[in-house]
Each structure stands twice: as structure tokens, then as C-alpha cells.
Amino acid sequence: MAGMLVDQQIILYILAGATAILLVWAISQEVRLRRLLRGKHGRSLEEIINTLSEKSLEFDRAKDIIHGHIETLSNKTRQSVRGVGIVRFNAFSESGGNQSFAAAFLNEKGDGIIVSSLHSRERVATYAKPISDNASEYELLDEEKEAIRLAQEQHNI
Known part of the structure; x- marks a missing residue:
């Protein structure tokens, strides 16, 4: 009977020790969690997530604005001069030196102007x-x- 009492006391001490170890572990985990949630400089994890969410929305708005600007520039570029062709020639047999010329200025659609000087x-x-x-x-x-x-050849118009 006395041996049984000693066995129960040993089991009780082991359980108390295990409980103490688990309590220390739980407290350390609680401290780590609070430190994580508090974050650096006293900011909570929730504040950081909210800030990042707001920044993400700002980036989306900026991306949309930039996309609009790119579209506008792309449309303007299509209308701008993309190909230039110049040919020098003698318009009349009595003149020399290829002083006459024809210059074509075309956009992507093949629209533009040709200027000739004779x-x-x-x-x-x-x-x-x-x-x-x-x-x-x-x-x-x-x-x-x-x-x-x-x-046309200059920009495959």
C-alpha cells in the first residue's frame, strides 16, 4: 500500500511538472502572439493589413490612370507620322543636281501628305x-x- 502511495505521488509530480512545462510554453506562445499582433513601432497586425489594403487600392487606381494614358498615347501615335520617304530627282532635262524632290509623310493607316518641289x-x-x-x-x-x-516600307504601313 505504501508503494502504491509513492507511485501515485510520483505520477502526481510528473503531471505537475508537465503542467508547469505546458504553462510556460503557453505563456511564451501568448507573448509571441502579442508581439506579432502588436508589430513594430506599436502598430497592430490589423492596422498593417488595413494600410496594405488601402495601398493596394491606390495602386489599382494609379494603374487604371496609367492604362488610360497609355491608350491615349497609343491612339495619338497611330495618327502621327510613322513613315517618311524622300526621292530626289531632276524634274526638267535642263537642270541637274537632283534639286527637285518628293517627300511623303504617312501615319500607320497610310494617311498623310506628299510634298513635291520642282x-x-x-x-x-x-x-x-x-x-x-x-x-x-x-x-x-x-x-x-x-x-x-x-x-510604307519604313514602318510596314
Whole structure:
């Protein structure tokens, strides 16, 4: 009987020791959790998550604004001059030095203008013709057609 009492006391001490160890472990876990939730500089984890959520919304709004600007710039770029073709030539047999020229300025759609300057001994004449879809409603010189072709090749228009 006395041996049984000693066995019960040993079991009781073991249980008390295990309880003390578990209590110390639980307290240390509670301290770690509070430290985690409190965060650096006294900010709680909830405050940090809320701040990050607000920043994420700000980034989304900024992304949408930037996307709109990119779309606007892309549309403007399509309308800007993307291809330039220049051909120098002698307009008249008595003049030399290839002083006459035809210059085509086209956007992505093949719209633009062709400027031609015809040089002779007595005068210089300059003409401008509108270009729509790589063609003009006005008759074009061979050199003007060549300038349009060069402008098309420059940016695969």
C-alpha cells in the first residue's frame, strides 16, 4: 500500500511538472502572439493589413490612370507620322543636281501628305497632295509614288 502511495505521488509530480512545462510554453506562445499582433513601432497586425489594403487600392487606381494614358498615347501615335520617304530627282532635262524632290509623310493607316518641289532655272514650284490609304485623289508623279512606297516600307504601313 505504501508503494502504491509513492507511485501515485510520483505520477502526481510528473503531471505537475508537465503542467508547469505546458504553462510556460503557453505563456511564451501568448507573448509571441502579442508581439506579432502588436508589430513594430506599436502598430497592430490589423492596422498593417488595413494600410496594405488601402495601398493596394491606390495602386489599382494609379494603374487604371496609367492604362488610360497609355491608350491615349497609343491612339495619338497611330495618327502621327510613322513613315517618311524622300526621292530626289531632276524634274526638267535642263537642270541637274537632283534639286527637285518628293517627300511623303504617312501615319500607320497610310494617311498623310506628299510634298513635291520642282526646281527649274527660272523658278521653284512646291505642291502638297493629301494621301489617304496610301493613295491620292490627285495624279501622282512616278517619284511621288516611289516616295510613298519608301514611307510604307519604313514602318510596314
